[in-house]
Amino acid sequence: MLDIMRQNAQGWGIKVLFGIIILVFIFAFGMSGFDGNTDPVIAYVNDEPIPTQEFVKIYRQTAEILREQDPTIDPDQLQSPEFKKAILNQLINSKILEAEARRLGISISNSELYYEISKIPAFATAEGKFDKARYQGYLQGRQMSASTFENDMRSSNLIQKIQEYVAIPAVPTEAQARALFDWAGERAQIDYYYVSGADFLDKAKIEDAAIEAYYKANPNSFTVPTRSIIEYISFTPEELSVYEDVSPEELSSYYAANKDQYEQDEQVKARHILLLVDENASAADIKKAENKIQKILAKAKSGEDFAKLAKKYSEGPSKTKGGELGWFSRGAMVKPFEDAAFKLKKGQISEPVRTRFGFHIIKVDDTRESGQKAFDQVETEIKNTIAQEKAADSISTKLDHAIDLLASGMKLDAVGEELGVAIQKSEKATLENLTRAFGMTEDAAQTIIALPKGSSTEMPIAVDNGYLIAQKVEEIPASLNPLEEVKKDINDFLAQQQAMQMAKIKATVIMGKLSTPATAEQGLKSIKKDLKTSEPFGRDGFIPGLGMNPKLAETAFASTKNTWLPQAFELPGGYIVARLDERIPPSEETWESQKQAILTSLERQQANEMINSFMTELRSKAKVEVVRPDILNN
Known part of the structure; x- marks a missing residue:
């Protein structure tokens, strides 16, 4: 029956069993002491018994399904009492729902049952028609009677039907969906002043006694496992692969058979000299950088070794390699840099190029036209591929x-x-x-x-x-690192903590001035030149370029425009004081494209809430007695 359960999305295996399985449970099929030779009843629901054998059967079926879905699952989780209780609780809920269906006069007619069976893909021909011979062959192969299978299907569909009846009122309005969309899709921007903890590191003073106290209080942090x-x-x-031989014939044959894999875009091999300049640098700082880059350019064009100039003057991470960037295609670099590099011929040096990082001088060492890579370019790659195969x-x-x-x-x-x-x-x-x-x-x-x-x-x-x-x-x-070996690390850690505390104090003082009418104007004047505006961010609390702080986001969305937030907020490396700059609603175009999906999701959510509420009420009125708790705890 397992294939049918997997294939029939409306069936018992999906609607009932998987409804209670927490997907992060990882376990393997194995029943340990569950041999079925126990007390015949594991629990009673309103005096109706749940046979132990029925519990074991569902337990095994669930385990097998999930084991097939993930063969790497951990066997210990299958033995956990939590999982066993989840299976039993689902059985109890099923019995309660079946009893409620009988009370309400809800049933599954034979015609409904046969229609559902006829829709199961395992019993269909290639043309999609129900094949009775396949159905009977399936039952015979699993030594299952038609009545057993049909009773299971009838119970499954009965539970599904009562759940559908309960969920009938779940019809969200477009206004409800729009309110949810507007709330979830709204973005905020803040104006902020950032106080960096790094600015206070040189003022942090850590005594030896504090280092020793931290060392003694946190031995686990310094224990080598x-x-x-x-x-x-x-x-x-x-x-x-290193033990495999690859012949020249194999290499050439592979290259000939896979030429389409070795197409390449136009590329350049370049190196550069970079002078870092902030995007928002003052005119004076920009002019200073321009003068310096022009002097370096003059040296490069006079014939001085470009790599040596890069090692001496460049402020980018490639300076240790003489500014070398290697081969790159279009799209790999920022646009102004890319445009300049691809205009140069082999050996040429560019005029200074301004990007968001600063000023660059680019030298192109080599170029490649678009087209198929030559065999010698890919020979090593092909050899490795064949050897690994x-x-x-x-x-x-x-x-x-x-x-x-x-x-x-x-x-x-x-x-x-x-x-x-x-x-x-x-x-x-x-x-x-x-x-x-x-x-x-x-x-x-x-x-x-x-x-x-x-x-x-x-x-x-x-x-x-x-x-x-x-x-x-x-x-x-395992051993404890001596204090002397970790003393510097502890000092640096405590210094960072102390510096962050100083940054918090400064930010809090500034925030107090900004929030007090008598000092607000003076406070704003003191930070105005360093005031920045954030990228738009959502309610999850991630602010691009600043980091994660859900409390900051929550406070910003609850604030009003140009009102300073009532506290300083910690972000990676420092603290900020901030005010709401703008709240940005989602666009009408986005609403139209997502409206139906939101309505569907909201309907599903409301239906689940109704079913859960209905089930909770039924469960509170039911008489449930677990007579064999030892089966769940072993």
Whole structure:
């Protein structure tokens, strides 16, 4: 019946079972002690029994469905009392709804039932018509009687029907949808003055006693966790590809067969010298930068080595590489820079170019026209691709062989020699860096950390793009870093805290002046030249260019234009004082494009609320007795 449940979106498996499964539950199929040989009744609902066998059946069906959806699921979650209680609660709710349907005279007629069965894709021909032979074959293959299957379908559709009746009043108006749209789509802008914590770092004074007190109060922050040194063999296409031979014929054949993959856009290879200038710099600062960039340009055009000039004068991150930017296509750089670079010929140097970063001098070292990449440009790439494809095909065979050798008692170094692959050795590995370096799960990393010294993993560990088998060669116990080794880090941390506190005090003082009528004008004058306007932001609290602060967003949306917000707000690196500049409603065009989706979503939400309220009321009146709680807790 599981295929049918998955395929029939209106059926019991979706509407009832998945209605209560929290999707973040991760578990695997396995019933432990659930063998069905328990008390025949697990619970009573209004004196109607819920057989233990029925509970076990639903439990197993749910587990199997979710296991098939995610084969990597964790078996421990299946045993959790919370999950078992969720399954039982759903069964209880189903019994209550079925009883209420009988009380209200709601039923599923035979014609309704047969119509629903006829819509199930598993029983349809290629033309979409119901095939009775397929239906009977399905039941026979699962040793299920038609009456059992049809009773399940009848119960499922009965519950669905009563839920639909309850949700009939869920018809949101366009006005309700528009109000929700306007609220969610509105944006705000603030004027703000930023007080940076970094401006106070040189004033922060941290005493040795404070450092020592912090060290003693936070030992966990300075404890080096248990570490392991492991040797391992990595069974991934990337690692095993180095052992694969690729012939010249294979390279040329692959290139000829995949020429369309090697089309390239027009490209330039360039380097630059950058003088940083703020977008909102004063005219004096801009003029100063222009004079300096012109002097550097004169040196470059007189024949001085451009790379050496970049190392000496450039203020960009590429200065250590002589300003080298490598190859790039259109769209990779800001527009003014791109336009200038693509106009230059090989060896030419540009006039100064202004972008939002500052002034640039660009030199083009080489150019490539659009078209197909030459074979020598992609030869290494093709070789790696073919080698990795060959390696991927060999992983299963090599892994099976390795597991057999380990099971026979062979040590990992001998396994590597037998397979003809290198053994690799880790640094001092922790749970965190194993998961990060290999892309394995935390449970898998814990398996490696927990290995006794000298022993190997019994089963391969899943990692990114493959598997790994490991052997622990050394274990280093957890230890506390000496104070002297971490003293500077603690000092820097406490200094940053102290600097942020000073920034908060300054921002609070400014905010107080701005909010007080007698000092507001003077306060505004003192910060006006540094007052900025934010990008528009929504109610979630993320302000582009500033960071995340939901409380700031909430306060701004509740404020009025040009009113200073009543407190200083912390953002990454400092504090701001702010006032509401503008509230921007969403556009009519956006409303028209989203109206139907919002109405549908709102209807679904209202329906769910009605069904949940209805279910809560029925549950409060029902007599529910769980007679075998031990089944849920084992």
